[in-house]
Amino acid sequence: MPPAFVPSKSPRMAKSAPTDPYRGKTVLITGASSGIGEEAAKQLAARGARLLLVARREDELRRVQQAIGAAGGSARIYPCNLSEPAEVDALVARLRQELVSLDVLVNNAGRSIRRPLLDSLDRPHDFERTIQLNYLAVVRLTLGLLPLLLAQGEGQVINISSVAALMTTPRFAAYQASKAALDAFSRSLRIELAEKGLHVTSINYPLVKTAMTAPTAIYKYLPQMEVAAAAAWIVEAIAERPARRTTALALGFQLATVAMPAPALRLLAGFYRRRLEKLRDKLNAAGESA
Template identity: 35%
Template structure:
């Protein structure tokens, strides 16, 4: 599904790799403007070159979102340089799988996850949301996970940070809809990207290009959430019997610890 972005400004975090990069590379077109944010400048420059080659414009922002002040400053800078976005694809994130026992030795697993997946992205999104609400139009699309509202043994740092992010996005959706700002949560299942490479192990997954298709669907249809068809039932069963369902999920989840 393609989308017409001519004349529109799209902010993409996590644009250097995986889903964010696949989305920009699939949707770059004449007169489309992008703000590309991630930490690795060299990769962002490659993506920007693709945007330029297709007749668009790109502002590259090498920023570590775990630095709240830098995240906020990057949003303010992009507003000053290129203006209020039409679409913000808040997609950057990291994945740390670690058991509770292993987290005792590595409590930074939680702070790193929350910084990259929730507090940093929120600090970055807030000035952009304020500008879109003031204008009376805009669209925030947030990358979440099927696991954000489920219990996944062995994945405490990742799932808890995504749960906070997912809940915050739901709050934004309700509060800002009257201002003309739509919010879409993308509850991705396993997607074959550098992030998931350590846990793919032959399991069924979407491609990054298919995941990018969810982003274009979100832009066209502006739904509150895009998720696999099985997720609502899983969430109802989990709410009814959380311990039994999370044990079952645990049997299907890779619980290896990561650095």
């Protein structure tokens, strides 16, 4: 069995002395085999954090581990299908054996489904598989790891969500419900466990250029955040520990939707319709569908 990670700081030090937010910290990132998770792992390893990388594809995790090692960093890999509750339980049991404590858990693994509701009449499984990975797996993993996260008197959970959970987006019913559930879980964690030393951050990203967005033709014509900039939000969240990080546009629409749902949703519907109409010529010219 590999040697256990030792606690990166004592509880007393955490309260009395300013410490480097990254060096020697143990950070677990799910979905670290590509995209935002891979890039965040590399950025954090470069700052001296010890990474635990979780995803299904072992070969891709090994590739990320080797890149981190080659750059002088430290990472271990934990292949796991988070959509399988038994695999999450086995991962939790293994981590509880190997670790004394965990500084940061980044719940980043996720799947997106973009499909109009009227094309989903016989597809309730779209809703089941998004909620399974984006919400239920996060709950299961987080509950299992809370003892490690609280072991030193302070720890952090960063849940990766989407602007879709804040500004209702057509064709994303399954995805945005799963991310809205995740946001609600983040708030529950925060309100119940802040006094125990748990810091909780929701990151609601706008479009980010990754494997997740690559197959959707229309995204090529929309502004997309670069993956390095998106990963930097996670790095900064570890130092600054905000409750939420997102865009002003998403926040504005969320406030409007809570206060005045009917006009806000009408405005949003018009916003997306106009955007689609503007892009339709480009998509048609390229032989692509919206």
